[in-house]
Amino acid sequence: MSWLVTGGAGYIGSHVVVALLEAGMEPVVIDDLSSGFARFVPDGVPLVEASLLDTATITATLRDHRVEGVIHLAGFKYAGVSVQRPLHTYSQNVTGTISLLGAMVETGVDTLVFSSSAATYGTPDVDLVTEATPTHPESPYGESKLIGEWLIADVARAHRLRHTSLRYFNVVGSGSPGLYDTSPHNLFPLVFDALVAGRTPRINGDDYPTPDGTTVRDYVHVADLAHSHVVAARRLAAGESLEPVYNLGSGDGSSVRQIMDTIREVTQIDFVPEIAPRRAGDPAQIVASGKLARRDLEWEMRHDLRSMVSSAWEARQAAG
Template sequence: MTWMVTGGAGYIGAHVVRALGEAGLDPIVLDDLSSGHHEFVPEGVPFVRGSILDGELLERTFGEHEVEGVIHVAGFKYAGVSVQRPLHTYAQNVTGTAVLLAAMSDAGVTRIVFSSSAAVYGTPDTDLVTEATPKSPESPYGESKLIGEWLLADQGRANGLAHTSLRYFNVVGSGSPEVYDTSPHNLFPLVFDALLDGRTPRINGDDYPTPDGTCVRDYIHVADLAVSHVAAARRLAAGEPIEPVYNLGSGDGVSVGEIMRTVAAVTGIGFAPEIAPRRPGDPARIVASGELAARDLDWAMRHSLTEMVQSAWQARRDA
């Protein structure tokens, strides 16, 4: 039996595909390549080019490959840009998820792991976010992810869909030299591209209510994230008890300023970052507890910040 990874040619999805293979599970990738890369898909893994908005393609693929479950990573993932493109964000993340769930129901596919986001919390009034922290998203992206969770829960009540949603924020690093973050909006590729082009990296806002004035986030290694996606899929396949949502968090977090200092140390390129205005939709601080995921999904922070930067820098430099 096979697990479909939607968005499996993207940065996160490609790592999930590799983790599935390493765990002895058979992945298949569905990706429209709007932001993914066919070369990120390992040799021998079936690849279907198409959109989660294409219900007929989804249902046909489920049948042809005897799909057992879905790890749903595909989506529009840029919080700041979603403020300017709300309808596009909802089409990709809400309508797309609804079409996917309908096709799963028609094909009798009853298990799904959903790639959600810590953006569902907005700016929480707590130093440490748990799964019970009130949800108050501050961008269309965060709203769309919360609605996605609701859709899964509703399908669970309606037809017994087995599901879980994994909430996380900044995913960095590289677990495979040939796979790296190519997003034009994420911090690491923006910083690396600037350094490789001889430009000075910049920070979006240094006047947040944080120790150094820059945003504080959970920065988690993509390979650690992939392990927990596979653990969730296995738990669903085995019919074991599982929570509807899990935070994949560091428990402490680091600031953008700390990231910049670590990048300078790892690359050997000294720089003082330029300060740009804040981005719309960016909360000052989100740091989450990963205790539940550690209990159930083999979640652990296995990489230091330096190791995250080193692996990401090597993969990007050698690309």
């Protein structure tokens, strides 16, 4: 029996694949390589290069590999770009999830862990986001993730489906030298790219109502996140019930300036960030409680900010 990881050639998915291997579970990857890389999939792990929209191939993969459950990470994750590309975003994240669920119903695969996002909350009006905080997504991306959660809950009412959705906050770091975040829109890769190219990294706004004036976010290490996926998968497969939704947040925030200071220490590249105007729609602070996940999913911050930055930097350098 194996576990299908959709998006397993991506940044987080490849870490989930490694965590499954370490737990003695057998991963199989489906990925269309639109933002992932075949080299991120460890040797010996089958990679089916196909789109989620190809229901027939998903169905065949579920059957051929005797899949017992699915960890569904494939998706288009660029919230800002999704505003310009709503149809693409909905097709990848909503139609793609419908296609996957259809294949699962068809083949009787009844266990699912879904990658959701902090973007489902939009700009929360609370200091600490919990799973009870109302959802107000502010982009097609956030909406598509919330619709994914609804779809899964609706399918579970009509068919047998054990499921949970994990709302990630800001995922950073690296658990293996070759696996790193390649997103052209996330803070760590943006700063690293600037430093490598000899440009000055930029802070967007230093006049927010936060302790040092820069925006505060909740950063979590990708390997800690991957571990909780494995725990969720195992518990669901064992017939244990989980909450429909968990926040994977640390309960603690770091400011952009703190990140820049840590990057300066770790890389030993001296720089003074340029202060640019605020970006429209950037909330001052988003920090989430991970209390429920700590209770049920062995969710723990095993890495501090320095280790998040240093592992990301090492993986970035190893990649050349």
